[in-house]
Amino acid sequence: MAKIELTRNPFIKNALKSRYPQLAVFIVMLVGYIFAILAGLIGTSVGSHNFSIVFVWIAWWAILILVAVPFFGRGWCAVCPIPLPGEWLQRGAVLSPPDKKPKWLNLRVPKMFRNIWLQNISFLLLALFSSVLLTTPNITGIVLAAMLFAAIGLSTIFERRSFCRYLCPVGGFIGLYSQTAPIELRVKDKQVCVKCEGKPCYNGSQAGYGCPWDVFPGGLTKNTYCGLCMECIRTCPHDNIAINLRPFSADLAKPSTRMDEAFKSFIMLGSAMIYAGVLLGPWGAFKNAAYNVGTGAWFLYAIIFLAIIFVILPGLFTLGILPTKSTLPLKQRFASLSTALIPLGLLFWVAFSLSFVLTNASYILAALSDPLGLGWNLFGTANTTWQPMLTSLLAPAQTLALVGGLIWSARTAQKAANEIKISSIPVIAFCFITTLVMLWLLL
Amino acid sequence: MKRSELLSRILITVTIVGAIGTPLFIWARTPLIHASVAEDGGWNPDTIQAHIGVPLHLKLTSDDVVHGFAVGQIDMQSVDVLPGKVTDLTLTFDKPGIYTFFCTRWCGLNHWRMRGTIEVSGSPSEPEPATVPMYVTLNLDIDVLHDSPVVPKQTPSAIRGQELITNSPILRSSNYYRSHSPYQVFDDLSDTSLTESQRWDVVAYLWRSNTSKDSFANGKQLYTQNCAACHGENGSGDGVFADDLTAAGEASMQTMTGADDMMMQSPVDFTNPVRMLGASPALLQGKILRGGMGTGMPMWGSIFTEEQIWDLIAYIYSFQFEYQQ
Numbered sequence: 001m002a003k004i005e006l007t008r009n010p011f012i013k014n015a016l017k018s019r020y021p022q023l024a025v026f027i028v029m030l031v032g033y034i035f036a037i038l039a040g041l042i043g044t045s046v047g048s049h050n051f052s053i054v055f056v057w058i059a060w061w062a063i064l065i066l067v068a069v070p071f072f073g074r075g076w077c078a079v080c081p082i083p084l085p086g087e088w089l090q091r092g093a094v095l096s097p098p099d100k101k102p103k104w105l106n107l108r109v110p111k112m113f114r115n116i117w118l119q120n121i122s123f124l125l126l127a128l129f130s131s132v133l134l135t136t137p138n139i140t141g142i143v144l145a146a147m148l149f150a151a152i153g154l155s156t157i158f159e160r161r162s163f164c165r166y167l168c169p170v171g172g173f174i175g176l177y178s179q180t181a182p183i184e185l186r187v188k189d190k191q192v193c194v195k196c197e198g199k200p201c202y203n204g205s206q207a208g209y210g211c212p213w214d215v216f217p218g219g220l221t222k223n224t225y226c227g228l229c230m231e232c233i234r235t236c237p238h239d240n241i242a243i244n245l246r247p248f249s250a251d252l253a254k255p256s257t258r259m260d261e262a263f264k265s266f267i268m269l270g271s272a273m274i275y276a277g278v279l280l281g282p283w284g285a286f287k288n289a290a291y292n293v294g295t296g297a298w299f300l301y302a303i304i305f306l307a308i309i310f311v312i313l314p315g316l317f318t319l320g321i322l323p324t325k326s327t328l329p330l331k332q333r334f335a336s337l338s339t340a341l342i343p344l345g346l347l348f349w350v351a352f353s354l355s356f357v358l359t360n361a362s363y364i365l366a367a368l369s370d371p372l373g374l375g376w377n378l379f380g381t382a383n384t385t386w387q388p389m390l391t392s393l394l395a396p397a398q399t400l401a402l403v404g405g406l407i408w409s410a411r412t413a414q415k416a417a418n419e420i421k422i423s424s425i426p427v428i429a430f431c432f433i434t435t436l437v438m439l440w441l442l443l
Numbered sequence: 444m445k446r447s448e449l450l451s452r453i454l455i456t457v458t459i460v461g462a463i464g465t466p467l468f469i470w471a472r473t474p475l476i477h478a479s480v481a482e483d484g485g486w487n488p489d490t491i492q493a494h495i496g497v498p499l500h501l502k503l504t505s506d507d508v509v510h511g512f513a514v515g516q517i518d519m520q521s522v523d524v525l526p527g528k529v530t531d532l533t534l535t536f537d538k539p540g541i542y543t544f545f546c547t548r549w550c551g552l553n554h555w556r557m558r559g560t561i562e563v564s565g566s567p568s569e570p571e572p573a574t575v576p577m578y579v580t581l582n583l584d585i586d587v588l589h590d591s592p593v594v595p596k597q598t599p600s601a602i603r604g605q606e607l608i609t610n611s612p613i614l615r616s617s618n619y620y621r622s623h624s625p626y627q628v629f630d631d632l633s634d635t636s637l638t639e640s641q642r643w644d645v646v647a648y649l650w651r652s653n654t655s656k657d658s659f660a661n662g663k664q665l666y667t668q669n670c671a672a673c674h675g676e677n678g679s680g681d682g683v684f685a686d687d688l689t690a691a692g693e694a695s696m697q698t699m700t701g702a703d704d705m706m707m708q709s710p711v712d713f714t715n716p717v718r719m720l721g722a723s724p725a726l727l728q729g730k731i732l733r734g735g736m737g738t739g740m741p742m743w744g745s746i747f748t749e750e751q752i753w754d755l756i757a758y759i760y761s762f763q764f765e766y767q768q
Contacts, residue, residue: 027455031462038463042470045506049527094451096444372466374473375502375529 004245005188007233016230016243019095022079030081033144035371040141044373048386050137051371054363056144057134062357064174065349073178077171078228082147083164086155087212097206104156109166115260119172120267124309126169127271128302131279131290161212164227171227176264177346178223179251184244185217185226185233192240193218201232201241208234217241222251224261249343249408255336255416262338263314269341269434270309272348276441280355313434320426328420336420340413340427347405348438351398355442359388398442406435476503478510478524478546481553486544489559495536496565503530511547514561515746521547536563538571543745549672552687555741574749578729581622585729586736591626591721595643599625600765604648607641620653621728621753625720625763647764654757658750659766662758665751673739678713678762685710688739710738713762720763727756 007013015021032055040052047053068076088094092103126133126143133139151163164171187193193201193216201217204210211217213227217236220226233241256262278286278301289297314334321333328336362384369382376382409431410424417424477487483506493499503512503524513521514534524530536542546557578585623631625646632642654662667676673688675681689709713719731752734742747755 023451027458030455031458034459034462035466038466042467044504044527046527088455093448094455096448370529372470373504373527373529374470374475375504375531 003184006183006243006245007241012243013233016233019234022230023095025079026081026084029079030084033081033148037141037144037148039372040137040139040144042372043137045137046373047135047137048360048363049367049370049373051367052137052140052144053135054360054367055371056140058357058360059364061353062361064170065353066357069174069177069181070346070350071181071183072228073181073183073223074174074226074228075181075183076174077164078230080164082168083151083155083161083212085148086152086163087161089152090155091209098204098209102159106159107157109158109162113166115258116166116172116175116264117260118167119169120260120264122167122169123172123267123271124306127275128305129293130275131287132293135291160210160214161227165213165225172264173268175224176261176268176342180249180343180346181223182246182248182250184220184223184246184250185228185230186220186242186244187218188240188242190218192238196238196240200235200237205235205237207237208232210235221254224251249412252339252342252412253415255339255419257332257335259331259335262335263310265338265341265345266313266317267309268345269348270305270313272345272352273434273438273441274305274308276348276352276355276438280352281441316433317427317430320430321422324422324426326420326422328422333420333422336416337413337422337424337427339416340409340424340431343408343412344405344431344435347401347408348434351401351405351438351442354394354397354401358390358394360386361389362387395443399439402435402439402442406431473502475529476501477506478503478512478557479506480508480551481556482551483507485546485557486559491544491559491561493534493536493561493563494565495539495563495567497535499534499536499561501532501534503532504528508550509548510550510557512544513547515543515545516748517542523548534561536561538567539563539565541745545746547668549683552684552691554672554684555739576728576732576744576749577621577725578732581725583723583726583729585726585733589624589721589726590717591624591719593626593629593639594716594720595640597640598765599640599643599647599763601644601647601651602765602767603641604644604646607637607645608648615649615652617653620649621724624723624726625650625760627723629720647766650757650760650764651766654754658754659757659761661751662754662756665747665755666758669743670755673710674713675710678759680710680712680714682710710740713759716763719760724753724756724760727759728752731755 007016036052036056039050043050043052064076072078090104090106091098129139133143147163147168150167151161154163154167155161193199196218198205199216199218200207200210202210202215208231211232212229213225215225217226217232233243277283278290285297286301289295289301292298317338318330318334321337322330324333326333363386365379365381365384366386369379369384370376410428413424413427413431417427476491479485479487491499491501501512503522505524505526505528507526509526510524511521512524512530512532513519517534517536519534522530522532540563542561542563544559544561546554548554550557625643628646628649629639629642632645635642637645666674671682672684673680673682675685711718730736730740731747732742732744734740743752
């Protein structure tokens, strides 16, 4: 399937080039985000009736993992409100062109942190506390506020969106999975970029800011680190930036060679499996251990969690690819072949999320009318009773997602293995076994 | 500064201040009474001020599980307090005093600790003299053992007893019934020609005749709502909280000097004839009114009216006697 350039459409192009539509969305998102923080802190402590829990962990999560990431890649990052206050502070402006002299420290992030290891750690930190975080409004409020203030703080110290690029716990996996999305931002002609003087897309100009994501669009080959902020569309003096529709998983044809990204695949795959077991499974002892943060049982849970992600899954994967004949070092084979786990991980998360989103979606209507639990009935839906939705479709949909993910990953494994000329069978076998485990956990 | 920049900044500032200020303002003007299990604080606030004749509007919400709300000593239906929902309630008091409000749902092990007070101020139209409970006028020590030295071989039957009853007006008086234990009445009947079994049947009849159908039904309802969680639906001391109460009581006593002498007791077994047939209604009145006795028994004096306590006692004795065929 050939690419379709969406920015050929004048309406789309103008909507993206103008700052006003994006600003309008930003303001709505920021107000929603601040309201979620406030709801978490002052609203009812009953999670299922608090806006912060219901709209962040049910509504937002459903949109993110079931729609935004699979179909729009980093589409969420394009409208995420978290970096905005920091970015406005950093720039000293909302719309006006940047000053030549930076207003704050504007340091470059140290090289040792210019990877996604910090994002891996921040995601794992949230994951280990997730049973409490996902059910306790004031913890959710505090975490949301902490992310906002961390983004503001980092914006005053480092250049560009350092929080989004290197620390955001969500940004890491969105970037990883955005490689599968059927949408991309790319340059139309690389030669134009080569010849372009001043590279305003990266360095900024009177038309706009240099790439907030610290990416040179002319070198983009994957979606991973492009935040779809559309700044380069505004700054490119040659109209050389395009938003394209493309086949799914186009980026996966170029396997990664980075260990931070490889381990991100294992973190996401393992987390989905652990969540399916702990949050949806019938084992009360696991649930209690995950919930009772700080107790001996929780520490044991944390050790098992980390062991599955960092030892058991990568260990089994390595054992599988160890016998494959190749001149490439094992580390490189490991990183390249782990690309195959990206579609599988994404669909593990889709299957897992379907369970709790469909089970809890009816809370959205009640929380919409009474977001703080103060007895309001803004839209007449405050007394909507809890009822799982589409229960008859759940198991078939989950099975379809998991089997689809397996086939997609097997195909990706074949391509990645061909690229480095080794057998794909161990990786496919690994995917098959993990899919069976996930099917058992969910169904 | 360009006009668009200025307008954007104003718009952002206004919307953010609105997003924070509006909910904060409304939240501050919505005083909620929060209910949570006693381990997490119970009622908050737990003291409410009111004035006689002035409607008191309450907004109740639960922060954890389903609770119930009722005020003792007044005629009101309890209301449910649901997690994350708000229950509106209006009360009007016609007498000053300190009223106790309490949870009416078995919300947890320390459910009975979920209490608060409503302080109603104002002058009463007609001052009411305080009544002294019967167990006080009889000078009963409600903490001493009161075992019955003799117990019946079969469950005493009020039906059989009715056919044997003598016409003694003393036996039929409510004061006599309330101030005597079943064993004491059994003993008082020792100079009659009745057999032991027949004397117990007469006792059963006397106990039944001192309650009405409505009082008995009311006592049963009160028992089911308030007592069965610990004492069990069938009165045998095996309510859903019984084991946990005993374990929690023992654990709390471990750190105390002389713990062995003060071990927390299990909820009383009302089917045990040794204990029950040695207790007079007045003695049980004292236990219910005051609670304690080294157990987790709550104090009900601030919640039940005197009439409700007599109704409850009448029902509790039904675990010893057959009232119907």
